[in-house]
Amino acid sequence: MTGPPGKLLPLVAALLCGAVLAQAAQPADHSVTSAAPAVQTSTRAPLSIPVVRKPSPAGPSASQQPPRRSGRTSTSTKTSTTTAPDDWNLTKHGKVLYLTFDDGPQKEWTPKVLQVLAKHQAKATFFVLGREAAAHPDVVALTRAAGHRIGNHTWDHPKLTSLPEGKLRQEIGTGVKSKCFRPPFRDTNAHVEAIAASYHQRQVLWDVDTVDWSKPGTAKIERAILNGARPGAIILLHDGGGNRSETVAALDSALAKLTRQGYTYRALPC
Numbered sequence: 001m002t003g004p005p006g007k008l009l010p011l012v013a014a015l016l017c018g019a020v021l022a023q024a025a026q027p028a029d030h031s032v033t034s035a036a037p038a039v040q041t042s043t044r045a046p047l048s049i050p051v052v053r054k055p056s057p058a059g060p061s062a063s064q065q066p067p068r069r070s071g072r073t074s075t076s077t078k079t080s081t082t083t084a085p086d087d088w089n090l091t092k093h094g095k096v097l098y099l100t101f102d103d104g105p106q107k108e109w110t111p112k113v114l115q116v117l118a119k120h121q122a123k124a125t126f127f128v129l130g131r132e133a134a135a136h137p138d139v140v141a142l143t144r145a146a147g148h149r150i151g152n153h154t155w156d157h158p159k160l161t162s163l164p165e166g167k168l169r170q171e172i173g174t175g176v177k178s179k180c181f182r183p184p185f186r187d188t189n190a191h192v193e194a195i196a197a198s199y200h201q202r203q204v205l206w207d208v209d210t211v212d213w214s215k216p217g218t219a220k221i222e223r224a225i226l227n228g229a230r231p232g233a234i235i236l237l238h239d240g241g242g243n244r245s246e247t248v249a250a251l252d253s254a255l256a257k258l259t260r261q262g263y264t265y266r267a268l269p270c
């Protein structure tokens with residue numbers, strides 16, 4: 001094969017040049033657009049999700065950096081200048097569940113949870129500990145790559161309300177960068193919530209506690225998920241903190257049943 005006839009060369013060059021210019025005109029920042037779906041107004045009252053109001057879009061979290069641990073408090077995430085629709089009206093999507101997993105990432109069990117989620121085409125939110133995320137950045141990357149979202153569960157999982165101001169800020173500020181924050185042990189108050197808000201992180205609790213961390217048996221965890229399922233419910237599970245074989249098994253069987261009931265599973269806009 002030979003190159004194009006000489007006559008075509010200027011045309012080819014012009015086309016290539018145009019393509020390059022067109023590409024250059026694209027916005028470089030891929031993280032500014034909102035992934036918020038167009039929604040209908042809901043006629044249901046939202047579930048009681050204690051949250052900090054924050055006008056922030058649910059942007060795609062692709063290629064967010066793993067947490068840097070240097071002892072300093074991180075600066076806040078950038079804020080949008082536009083007001084996004086309220087993505088936190090979680091009941092508006094119908095039969096959608098918001099599965100959340102705390103205390104990871106963990107090298108053995110987080111990938112198993114990811115496998116089950118993939119099997120059921122489920123997206124979820126992982127509230128990770130800063131210290132674990134720093135130890136297993138590959139698992140965090142795997143989680144993000146699969147389309148899940150990451151939330152901040154502090155650096156070291158302390159009871160926050162008993163901490164002095166500086167330590168409280170350090171625990172929240174050195175956790176992973178996210179739009180969402182979940183206090184360990186549900187130990188929170190207005191002050192903790194305000195500190196999280198100063199890092200542009202919305203406090204997210206849960207509607208259904210499966211108590212899976214206590215290893216009550218696969219059947220009990222599954223029943224807690226099934227009994228708690230309703231449109232928009234946030235369900236608390238754990239991928240970290242020990243052997244999570246019961247959680248993985250319960251998740252698999254519960255999702256099979258819930259999917260047959262018409263449920264789908266989304267990540268929170270963290």
Ligand SMILES: [Zn+2]
Pocket residue numbers: 102103153157184185
């Ligand atoms: Zn926890």
